[in-house]
Amino acid sequence: MFSEPKSKHIPRATIHRLATYVQALENLARDGMEIVSSNPLADACGVNGSQVRKDLAYFGEFGVRGVGYNVKSLLLAITQALGVDREWKMALVGVGNLGRAILNHHEFRLRGFNIIAIFDCDPFKIGEIMHGMEVRCTDDLKTHIRDVNIDIGIITTPPERAQRAADNLFSAGIYSILNFAPARIKAPEIAHVEYVDFFHHLYALAFDVTKTDMHE
Amino acid sequence: MFSEPKSKHIPRATIHRLATYVQALENLARDGMEIVSSNPLADACGVNGSQVRKDLAYFGEFGVRGVGYNVKSLLLAITQALGVDREWKMALVGVGNLGRAILNHHEFRLRGFNIIAIFDCDPFKIGEIMHGMEVRCTDDLKTHIRDVNIDIGIITTPPERAQRAADNLFSAGIYSILNFAPARIKAPEIAHVEYVDFFHHLYALAFDVTKTDMHE
Numbered sequence: 142m143f144s145e146p147k148s149k150h151i152p153r154a155t156i157h158r159l160a161t162y163v164q165a166l167e168n169l170a171r172d173g174m175e176i177v178s179s180n181p182l183a184d185a186c187g188v189n190g191s192q193v194r195k196d197l198a199y200f201g202e203f204g205v206r207g208v209g210y211n212v213k214s215l216l217l218a219i220t221q222a223l224g225v226d227r228e229w230k231m232a233l234v235g236v237g238n239l240g241r242a243i244l245n246h247h248e249f250r251l252r253g254f255n256i257i258a259i260f261d262c263d264p265f266k267i268g269e270i271m272h273g274m275e276v277r278c279t280d281d282l283k284t285h286i287r288d289v290n291i292d293i294g295i296i297t298t299p300p301e302r303a304q305r306a307a308d309n310l311f312s313a314g315i316y317s318i319l320n321f322a323p324a325r326i327k328a329p330e331i332a333h334v335e336y337v338d339f340f341h342h343l344y345a346l347a348f349d350v351t352k353t354d355m356h357e
Numbered sequence: 358m359f360s361e362p363k364s365k366h367i368p369r370a371t372i373h374r375l376a377t378y379v380q381a382l383e384n385l386a387r388d389g390m391e392i393v394s395s396n397p398l399a400d401a402c403g404v405n406g407s408q409v410r411k412d413l414a415y416f417g418e419f420g421v422r423g424v425g426y427n428v429k430s431l432l433l434a435i436t437q438a439l440g441v442d443r444e445w446k447m448a449l450v451g452v453g454n455l456g457r458a459i460l461n462h463h464e465f466r467l468r469g470f471n472i473i474a475i476f477d478c479d480p481f482k483i484g485e486i487m488h489g490m491e492v493r494c495t496d497d498l499k500t501h502i503r504d505v506n507i508d509i510g511i512i513t514t515p516p517e518r519a520q521r522a523a524d525n526l527f528s529a530g531i532y533s534i535l536n537f538a539p540a541r542i543k544a545p546e547i548a549h550v551e552y553v554d555f556f557h558h559l560y561a562l563a564f565d566v567t568k569t570d571m572h573e
Contacts, residue, residue: 156564160557164516165541171517185541223560224567242458243555248516248539254559293562300380300464301387317562319555323464325381325401333565335558339459339535341376342551343470344439346509346533348372349549351440 155196159219161186162193166216178209225253232258232291232315234306235298236266236276239321243297244272256295258286260309262302279306283313293317300324307334371412375435377402378409382432394425441469448474448507448531450522451514452482452492455537459513460488472511474502476525478518495522499529509533516540523550 165185169177179197180190197215199222220226233240233256243249244256259271260279269276277285294310296303296318303322310318316332326334381401385393395413396406413431415438436442449456449472459465460472475487476495485492493501510526512519512534519538526534532548542550 153561156561157557160554160560161541161552163556163560164539164554167516168540185543223564225560225563229559229563238458238461242454245454246555249555252556252559254556292566293559300383317566319558319562323380324384325377327401333562335562336377337553337555337558338376338380339462339553340379340464340468340470341373342535342553343445343468343509344376344379344441345369345372346535346549346551347441347445348439350508350533 151199155199156223158186158188158192158196159223162196163216163219163223166212166219169212170216174212176209177212177215182210227253229254229292230290231256231293231295231319232260232282232286232310233295233297234260234279234282234310235296235302235322236261236269236271237297237299240295240297241271243295243321254293257289258291260285260306262305279309282309286313286315291315293319296320296322296326298322367415371415372439374402374404374408374412375439378412379432379435379439382428382435385428386432390428392425393428393431398426443469445470445508446506447472447509447511447535448476448498448502448526449511449513450476450495450498450526451512451518451538452477452485452487453513453515456511456513457487459511459537470509473505474507476501476522478521495525498525502529502531507531509535512536512538512542514538 162182165182168185179193183190183193217226231254233244236244236259244259249256258277259274260277260282261267262279266276267278294315294317296306298306300322301324303320303324303326307318307320307326307328311329311332316329318326318328318332318334319337320326320334321337323338323340328334378398381398384401395409399406399409447470449460452460452475460475465472474493475490476493476498477483478495482492483494510531510533512522514522516538519536519540519542523534523536523542523544527545527548532545534542534544534548534550535553536542536550537553539554539556544550
């Protein structure tokens with residue numbers, strides 16, 4: 142079912158849509174659906190059917206013409222293609238409300254994304270045990286993760302501390318960053334920073350509401 | 358400084374970038390910068406200078422050629438243009454770890470996004486007081502918010518309960534939804550659903566790591 146990617150130059154937009162297809166397929170699997178064709182899958186993801194077919198074609202030949210895709214096989218093939226079907230080790234910096242929620246978010250572990258080290262720069266938090274782990278000082282990040290292979294760093298600090306957190310992660314050799322802090326990060330070329338930006342979405346909603354009000 | 362939008366057809370990508378500019382400008386304002394030109398602003402946002410100039414042009418004439426933009430005025434102009442410079446009333450459905458973190462996330466209130474009603478379907482949580490509010494039963498959402506004008510609904514339920522939460526919000530007349538649950542939502546045409554999707558970002562990072570490993 143799954144073959145080597147046809148092209149190494151897979152557009153980032155496709156990667157993002159694949160993650161959306163995974164969610165839609167998980168919904169379908171939960172509802173007991175076994176087979177899906179590209180159009181309902183596209184509807185569930187807010188794109189069109191030809192986009193789905195085009196995106197999936199990057200990863201080889203999926204599905205049977207006129208029959209559709211097997212939900213579970215497609216789910217497995219996409220997660221394999223994305224390379225996410227393994228355990229990921231993550232370090233989290235900033236154990237405030239959001240950091241703790243993410244630490245306790247069982248959807249992360251369900252998908253193999255495990256937080257195995259936690260850091261904060263608040264002396265009142267350092268040494269505290271959370272989720273079975275000791276909170277370490279962010280400035281000592283490099284030392285504490287020397288012996289573990291961290292794949293991804295998560296930043297959940299206040300915005301004014303996000304850059305320092307990122308710099309500590311970079312200096313420890315962690316260049317894949319998921320940033321939840323509402324701040325832009327200056328990063329070296331080699332780094333990949335993904336922004337989970339609540340406000341960007343809230344602003345988009347707010348703009349829609351304002352625009353709709355103007356037309357009423 | 359700020360004039361009426363030149364065009365009502367502002368691309369959603371521009372709106373999303375404006376939210377990013379707001380973050381970068383907030384960083385600059387925090388660092389005490391008063392003036393910025395389009396290129397450093399573009400660098401901070403991962404786009405190019407002409408994109409910044411083009412995006413800002415949708416909202417009238419900003420900045421002075423050869424001098425740059427006044428950071429605070431531009432920040433104000435963008436938030437006015439987005440229509441976000443007012444109070445927004447929000448209802449939150451799902452007071453698990455993530456819901457509670459969002460409830461306590463002071464960046465929301467700082468930006469005028471206030472959660473004024475909270476719901477859950479867990480009988481052990483209903484009636485509990487969180488952040489000064491009583492947790493109400495999600496099925497009674499429509500009744501409880503009859504007298505308040507809710508702008509935005511936030512969904513922080515587990516994925517399998519996200520659709521029910523959304524349906525309750527829709528039936529209460531709330532069509533602007535910020536969905537944190539890792540599930541796709543079936544929504545009426547009139548609705549705007551924004552997805553805050555942690556996994557979509559984690560998958561993108563994971564794919565980059567996998568791809569880099571392949572090339573080594």
